[in-house]
Amino acid sequence: MSLASLFVGVINLTPGQLLTGDLSLWEVFLVSRLPRLLAILCTGVGMSVAGLIMQQLCSNKFVSPTTGATISSAQLGILLALLFMPSSTLWSRALFSFAAAILGTWVFVWFIQRIRFKDAVMVPLVGIMFGNVIGGITSYLAYQYEMTQALSSWLVGHFSLVTAGGSETVNMDTGEDFGQGRFSFPGSSSESAASEETGTDTASAKGLKADGTILIQGGTFSTDTADDSIHAGGDISITAGTFQLQSGDDAIHSDSNLLIQDGDFTIPYCYEGIEVLSITIDGGTFQITSQDDGLNAAGGADSSGFGVRQQDRFASSASSDSFILINGGTFTITSQGDCIDSKTDLTINGGTLDLTCNGSGNTALDTDGSYTNNGGTVTTNDGSEENPGAMGGGQGGMGGKMGGGRQSSAAPPSSTAP
DSSP states (O other): OOHHHHHHHHGGOHHHHHHHSSOOHHIIIIIIIIHHHHHHHHHHHHHHHHHHHHHHHTTOOOTTTTTHHHHHHHHHHHHHHHOOOTTHHHHHHHHHOOOOOOHHHHHHHHHTTTTTOOTHHHHOOOOOOOOHHHHHHHHHHHTTOOOHHHHHHHHHOOOEEETTTTTGGGOOOOOOTTTSSOOOTTTSSHHHHHHHTTTTOOOOSSSSEEOOOEEOOOEEHHHHSSSEEESSOOOOEOOOOOEEEEEEEOOOEEEEEEEESOEEEEEEEEEEEEEEEEEEESOOOEEEEEESSSSSOOOOOOOOOOTOOOOOOOSOGGGGGOOOOSSSSSEEEESSSSSSSSSSEEEOOOEEEEEEEEETTTEEEEESSOOOSSSSSSESSTTSSSTTTTTTTTTTHHHHHTTSOOOOOOOOOOOSOO
């Protein structure tokens, strides 16, 4: 596995070259495709050898690491390392998990060597039962100490990327005339127009991008992008995960609907934190610092176009399709524009919201439609929870522009991605 990790690490040697297309097809094969192939081969060989060793130790052809409590023990080891050694390094946690896997496997082998089974099938069944017991203990401890997301990120994987030099390449300190050619990066409309004339492709400055639907069920995502960090032409559904997003535009953008059921979202730098046609949030933790709106749901054109790029547009412009519904979660939002901006209805059924609006002419809460709070705890620095949008004129989706343009912004924090 260490050899596989070495091959995978080669991929990170030249991310800029891979992004801008400076490599030839042969170089792309050597830098990206070949290391991944070798990593897969090493992983497959390692798993095969481990399975053979397990079968020889137990004298049973049905036994494998998955039926011998090895994987469950490794998961328990990761959780214990996160609980008792929170500041430990990656290698320390890996060694702790390895030791736990060895110990769990030894207990399983010791147990079956002392019991005579009449049927060979009983051996893996006992291993599955033992593994489920360990898995139950792991799940209990994870829920007890609120480590479920951290554990799932280890089991699912980690995604980290930087595009077009990162969010620091974006200048967001102009006034009312924003959107008039402040900057250009690979993938901007100026370069896209040039590429159409020459018939060549340009690299995208977005992070995770899909023309259709994006479904995220867990993992750790760390991005620093000049354009949207997560962008979908269709729906976005997020059920869990840890997200560290820096963006020169929107941290999360969908032309359709967004559903967030859980997750940990840290967005220290962006133009708009979440910009979607309709937003439904059932839970999660959100820390957002934005130059315009923290949460923005608007049908039609909005104000988040940068440089000479066109303004963002949604798949539907019908007002009835746009809304914000918050059923739970913890929100800490600091914005130069509106913290929460809805073109139509804004409904809060639960959750804790701490909203700070620092923009002149904007409000922490802004809605062009109805505002309903059925049980959420909302705290603002301007009292707009009593009358959303009254101070900013209620121009949903155009908060930064109608409220006097963008405010001066500080430089983005250092990149969150390696």
